[in-house]
Structure formats: C-alpha cells, structure tokens
Amino acid sequence: MTMLHDDVIDLTAAPSQPPTEEGPPPPSTSPWRRRAASLGWAMAGVTVVLGLWHLAALRSPDLPTPAEGLGELWALVGDPFYDNGPNDKGIGLQLAISLQRVFTGFALAALVGVPLGLLIGASRRAWQAVNPLVQVLRPVSPLAWFPILLTVLRDAGKAAVFVVFITALWPTVVNTAAGVAGVPLDHRNVARVYRFGRLAFVRHVLLPDSLPSIVAGLRLSMGIGWMVIVAAEMLSGGAGIGFFVWNSYNASDLSAVIAAIVLVGAVGYTLDALFLRLGRRFSTEEVHR
Amino acid sequence: MSLEIHAVHKSFAASRSTPPQHVLRGVDLTVTTGEFVSLIGHSGCGKSTLLNVVAGLLRPDAGRVVVDGRPVTEPGPDRAMVFQNYSLLPRLSVLANVREAVKAARPDRSREVNDEHVERYLHAVGLWEHRDKRPAQISGGMQQRTAVARAFAVGPKLLLLDEPFGALDALTRAKLQAQLVGLWGQESDTETVLMVTHGIDEAILLADRIVVMANPPHASVLDVIPVPLARPRDRVTMVDDPAFREVQARLMALLTAEAPEATSAA
Numbered sequence: 001m002t003m004l005h006d007d008v009i010d011l012t013a014a015p016s017q018p019p020t021e022e023g024p025p026p027p028s029t030s031p032w033r034r035r036a037a038s039l040g041w042a043m044a045g046v047t048v049v050l051g052l053w054h055l056a057a058l059r060s061p062d063l064p065t066p067a068e069g070l071g072e073l074w075a076l077v078g079d080p081f082y083d084n085g086p087n088d089k090g091i092g093l094q095l096a097i098s099l100q101r102v103f104t105g106f107a108l109a110a111l112v113g114v115p116l117g118l119l120i121g122a123s124r125r126a127w128q129a130v131n132p133l134v135q136v137l138r139p140v141s142p143l144a145w146f147p148i149l150l151t152v153l154r155d156a157g158k159a160a161v162f163v164v165f166i167t168a169l170w171p172t173v174v175n176t177a178a179g180v181a182g183v184p185l186d187h188r189n190v191a192r193v194y195r196f197g198r199l200a201f202v203r204h205v206l207l208p209d210s211l212p213s214i215v216a217g218l219r220l221s222m223g224i225g226w227m228v229i230v231a232a233e234m235l236s237g238g239a240g241i242g243f244f245v246w247n248s249y250n251a252s253d254l255s256a257v258i259a260a261i262v263l264v265g266a267v268g269y270t271l272d273a274l275f276l277r278l279g280r281r282f283s284t285e286e287v288h289r
Numbered sequence: 290m291s292l293e294i295h296a297v298h299k300s301f302a303a304s305r306s307t308p309p310q311h312v313l314r315g316v317d318l319t320v321t322t323g324e325f326v327s328l329i330g331h332s333g334c335g336k337s338t339l340l341n342v343v344a345g346l347l348r349p350d351a352g353r354v355v356v357d358g359r360p361v362t363e364p365g366p367d368r369a370m371v372f373q374n375y376s377l378l379p380r381l382s383v384l385a386n387v388r389e390a391v392k393a394a395r396p397d398r399s400r401e402v403n404d405e406h407v408e409r410y411l412h413a414v415g416l417w418e419h420r421d422k423r424p425a426q427i428s429g430g431m432q433q434r435t436a437v438a439r440a441f442a443v444g445p446k447l448l449l450l451d452e453p454f455g456a457l458d459a460l461t462r463a464k465l466q467a468q469l470v471g472l473w474g475q476e477s478d479t480e481t482v483l484m485v486t487h488g489i490d491e492a493i494l495l496a497d498r499i500v501v502m503a504n505p506p507h508a509s510v511l512d513v514i515p516v517p518l519a520r521p522r523d524r525v526t527m528v529d530d531p532a533f534r535e536v537q538a539r540l541m542a543l544l545t546a547e548a549p550e551a552t553s554a555a
Binding site for chain 2: 186187189190192193194195196197200204205208
C-alpha cells in the first residue's frame with residue numbers, strides 16, 4: 001500500500017531507546033530469595049567499586065577516601081537548607097535551584113517539542129522543512145549555545161535554563177514524530193473507513209498510539225536535561241548544584257564534589273524512575289492476534 | 290446498492306530500485322443489489338487491493354469504481370469494512386469501539402438511533418455482556434465479532450470483508466460465518482457483500498458468485514463462478530450436494546493451475 005505510506009516518515013535517524021534496566025531474571029525459586037540475591041549482588045558491586053576507590057585514594061593523597069566522601073555526603077545531607085549568602089548555601093537549596101531550572105527548561109521544551117513533533121510526524125512537508133535542521137543541531141553540544149544565550153539573555157541563570165531547553169527539545173521532537181509516524185496503518189484505515197473527524201482521530205487514534213513514544217521522548221529529555229544542567233551551572237556560576245561542584249573544586253574540597261556526584265545521580269535516578277512509571281501507565285496493551 | 294468496477298488498474302513500487310508490481314490488471318466486475326460475492330486467489334493476486342480500492346482507501350491508477358451511480362473517491366459510510374486483523378482501537382472498550390465508529394460515520398442519524406444500532410448489533414453477535422472489556426481482554430473470535438458488529442451498526446448498503454475469519458480456529462469460524470449470513474440475510478440494512486477469502490469452502494458456503502483472481506502477469510479476473518446452491522445452506526449436508534462438488538472441483542482446478550510462480554505479498 002505504497003500510497004498510504006507516502007505520509008509515513010522514515011525515522012531511522014531517531015535515537016534508539018536505551019535497553020531496559022532489568023536483565024534476565026535469575027532462575028530462582030521464591031521471590032524473596034530472588035530479591036535477596038539481587039540485593040546481595042548489588043552490594044557486591046558497590047563494595048568492589050568502593051574497594052578500588054579506596055586503593056586509588058591510598059596511592060593519590062589528593063583524592064579523598066570513600067569514608068571521607070561519604071562522611072561529607074552525610075554532613076551535607078544532614079543540613080541541606082541553610083543559607084549563608086550567595087556563596088554558601090545548603091546542598092538541598094542548590095539541588096532545588098537546579099531542579100527548578102531543569103523543570104522550567106524541560107517544560108518549555110515539551111511545550112514546543114510535542115506540538116512540533118506532532119506536526120512533523122503528520123506532515124511530510126513539515127518533516128522535510130524541519131528534519132535537516134534537527135539533524136544538524138542535534139549533535140551540537142548544548143553548552144555551545146551558552147555564549148550566545150548569555151549574550152542575548154544577559155543572565156546566567158536564564159541562559160542555563162535555555163541550555164536545558166535546547167538539550168531537551170530534540171529527543172522530544174524526534175520521539176513524538178516517531179510516535180505519530182508509527183500509528184498502525186490498520187488504525188488509520190479504521191479512522192478513514194468510519195470517517196473519524198479530526199478530533200476523534202486525535203483522541204482515539206493519534207494520541208493513544210503515539211503517547212508511549214512521546215513519554216519515552218520526554219523521559220530521555222529529562223535525563224539529558226539533568227545531565228546538562230550540571231555542566232551549564234559550572235559555566236554560569238552563581239547558584240545550583242553545578243556551581244556547587246565548581247565552587248567546591250576551587251576550594252579544593254573534593255569530598256564535597258564526590259558527595260554532589262552521588263546526590264546528582266540519586267536525583268537523576270529518581271526522575272528517570274518517575275518517567276518510567278508514567279510510560280508504563282500509557283503503554284498500550286498488546287492486541288491478541 | 291449496485292457496484293460496478295470498470296477496468297481498474299493498480300501498481301505498487303516496493304522500493305525505488307524494483308520495477309512496480311502491476312497488481313490489478315484491468316478488473317471488470319459488476320455486483321448487483323443483494324448479491325454476496327467472494328474474491329478468491331493466491332497471496333499477491335490483488336484481491337485485498339481490489340477491496341481497498343472499492344473501500345476508497347486506495348485510488349486506482351486507471352479505471353473507476355461506481356457505487357449506485359456515483360464514482361468512489363474516498364471511504365464512506367455506505368461501504369463499511371471488516372479488516373483482516375480485527376483492527377479494533379486497543380484503548381477503547383468493545384462498546385466504545387462500535388459506538389465511536391457509528392458516531393463518526395453516521396452524523397446524519399440521531400444519537401438515539403445510533404445507540405440503538407450499536408446495542409442491537411452487539412446483542413446480535415453476542416457481545417453485549419462483554420461490552421465494557423478492552424480488545425486485549427477478549428479472544429480473537431470476539432474481537433472479530435466486535436469488528437463485524439461495528440461494520441453492521443454503521444448500516445452500510447455494501448459490506449466489505451477482508452479475509453475476516455482467516456485468523457480464527459475452525460469452530461469459531463463456522464459460528465461467525467453463520468452469524469454473518471444471518472445478519473446479512475434478515476436483520477440489517479446491508480444488502481450486498483464483497484468478501485476476500487482464501488478458503489474455497491468458505492467461498493462456496495457464503496457466496497452467490499465467486500471471482501477467481503489470477504497472479505501477475507495474467508489478467509486479474511480469471512473466471513467468475515456462480516454457486517447454484519439454495520439458501521439457507523447447511524455446511525454439513527451441502528458437502529454431499531453435486532452442485533457443491535462441481536463448484537469445488539472447478540475452483541480447485543483453477544487455483545492449482547494458477548499456482549504462484551513467484552510469491553509476493555499484496
């Protein structure tokens with residue numbers, strides 16, 4: 001059915017989704033034993049890494065030991081919300097500032113990216129107009145935009161938000177377009193034969209079929225947005241967890257840097273887990289054949 | 290509802306490098322009101338393509354399809370279709386699948402009339418009790434019955450069926466065939482049926498005439514065989530009827546002679 005395929009876009013350029021975290025379940029008997037085993041192996045992995053880190057720290061005196069790093073983490077988390085002026089804020093406040101920037105940039109990217117993705121997924125012309133731009137701009141490191149944004153916006157915090165916006169835009173656009181292009185031909189034909197109006201088509205076919213892909217795109221966007229904010233704040237200075245990392249480095253406090261890395265990872269993991277759950281809610285059940 | 294197909298041609302290019310496949314090669318066919326016509330042939334002979342052209346989902350390269358004097362240019366509620374893969378919308382309940390299709394296809398009817406049709410045909414296929422289930426929660430046979438109810442509830446004069454029972458087991462298929470004949474015969478607005486199948490016995494059981502289609506490069510319509518069996522037909526006793534045997538032998542001969550040299554998907 002070549003004619004119908006004319007509307008469908010080749011999205012081989014779309015980034016592939018990361019493999020699911022879950023490996024094959026171990027062939028164990030009771031669920032409790034299985035959980036205990038999986039927890040045990042996780043602890044073993046952490047222990048090995050901590051051991052190697054400790055060995056490395058013994059050989060290099062500038063590198064804090066795991067005990068120092070985790071002690072610093074404990075201290076930082078113990079008093080997260082103090083505020084002694086612009087250069088000395090609690091880690092909780094710094095994380096909150098970064099999170100706020102990421103959410104702002106991410107929300108803007110979703111607001112622009114989802115409609116843009118729907119448009120270029122539905123219209124071949126829009127695809128042809130936007131695709132070259134997307135392909136050229138997507139591989140550019142988002143930080144390269146920072147000087148331009150800083151010049152135009154004259155505010156390091158706003159520039160950081162827009163760096164996140166630009167970062168988060170592409171996965172949202174590309175995955176939304178892929179979701180639209182991936183609406184099964186069968187469902188399109190049902191909508192055509194029974195003459196669904198525009199609204200009914202969007203509500204009953206387009207959105208349900210493309211939502212899982214849209215949520216996957218948003219999840220990717222959030223993930224790399226959170227990665228990029230640290231780098232952007234190291235450049236922008238002033239506030240945020242990235243600034244905290246850079247400031248600690250300048251104060252030769254590598255323990256604080258390590259503590260910040262652990263916290264950034266934990267926050268990123270939590271954000272990702274939330275989106276994963278959201279995605280599961282929207283994924284369509286398979287139809288029996 | 291009469292259907293005229295005049296010299297319809299259709300080609301597909303699988304990719305830019307391969308030459309286009311000439312799937313429909315000058316198809317001429319007239320179906321009169323009240324007829325049940327089956328299209329039979331090997332995979333790749335273009336029977337589903339022809340059905341899609343009649344539905345208005347595909348435009349022919351040449352020729353035209355005329356329904357009740359009006360040329361077909363797009364899909365319409367006068368030609369409802371039952372698809373091969375059931376094609377229910379997975380997030381809608383059985384009831385919503387039928388109701389939304391009827392609502393969209395028949396804005397000319399009042400809401401009460403539409404709801405009444407939805408309920409009547411879901412009862413007719415025995416799915417009213419299961420109306421709140423999602424497609425994934427019911428069997429393939431029930432899904433296809435939902436699709437049949439959806440098509441009938443729209444009240445089409447012409448019903449198009451694309452291998453509707455191909456994916457079902459033999460017992461379910463027999464039950465659905467009987468239901469289909471019942472709905473077509475008495476209880477619906479549907480007068481004329483065009484059904485794609487690859488089952489010889491199914492074609493004989495259901496159809497008034499069987500259109501045998503050939504593989505490329507021959508002309509598409511190989512032969513049209515009338516089925517001189519009285520209705521209602523009984524699948525058990527029908528098999529002993531000499532007329533059944535004769536039609537079956539003719540179909541078998543045509544289709545084995547027409548064994549595909551190169552299989553290609555339509």
